[in-house]
Amino acid sequence: MKRSHAVAGSAVLAVAGIATMAMATTATAAPAGATATYNGACGGDYRVVNSVPVTGKGTVYLTYSAKTGKNCVVTVRNSPGTPTYMYTYLGPTDGSSDPVFDSGEYTSYAGPVYLPAKGVCVDWGGTIETVSVSVSGSNCGRMAAGAVTHR
Template identity: 40%
Template structure:
């Protein structure tokens, strides 16, 4: 069941209109590449997930836009992973403010005049100008919009070819099959034959100034990293998962400075455990972590 509308009515009119693709805010330019066919789009969700889309529930829809939900309650999909429907270059990654009702928007240029839009995101995982692969995480399902426009969490998705909104909106296709307008339930085949990369790095998790000084593989399930910040004398440990990405699984990271109590971050996490930080200038440290059934425990080392 589709639970959310992309926008409500304000004074009997649609609460927002989508921006002109020729001159939207926050957009970076990408050179035009000629192509004779549309990209091979896949459902903008991880492999195997089943989502129900609806093109007619919103008064703001102009053509073939789709709102996606899969949960049985209004907030069930909040925070679910959204991935790129096809490879391309991110040309917008920004909150649209009062400009329109998109809220947190990611727009991807696929070349040949083809673009895809991912709106109302709770979080954005990519920046404008970044190259993305099909199936790469670009954000999470949310309910962001313009001030005063209260909506339930869902993904607003659309594909455009060329310019001249709204006539440039095209019917969505997933795995070569046209979406069954106005409502259909689709199972994602996005990146099913590949292992997606974790969008998070140990440097990002630990923060500015931290550099990797050691690491240990946790089988195929992930890697635990030891980092050091020479500016403040702190060590940091982060465990970055390599499998079951986007699914909460047992993961941990710990750091023990010699002579002090161990600090641990342990639980069921979707992408990483940590950061675990401690002052360790001129001190030996013991560090390690767990992902899946694999565990790493270091001796006291890196003494100084």
């Protein structure tokens, strides 16, 4: 399920002719210096295999599912709040397919984006506001010290 770009104040739902009022909750800003944690946006079968900080803004997470053989990337803000420009991308280093990306004005994260990547090196990264990071030629299916393999 994709999250909305902005938080609604309230919504009215009609169920079997009975109206129910539901108030949306507002996100609480993280304390100064807090680091974004992976939010599970890629799905239950995906495990974090790499990450890179977006200095002072958040973190980009590269995940992998052994079940599907796909990588997934999501860029997560340290402090959800007012919609701001975010971008996340993932592509094969060898150019065997087009990169996938997501961008827009988001309150907490950009993505997820998925790519079949069993045994394939990937390029990935993200942007929050004007701060961008990228990683090239990583997670090629080989076990690195302390890393999760995805063969």
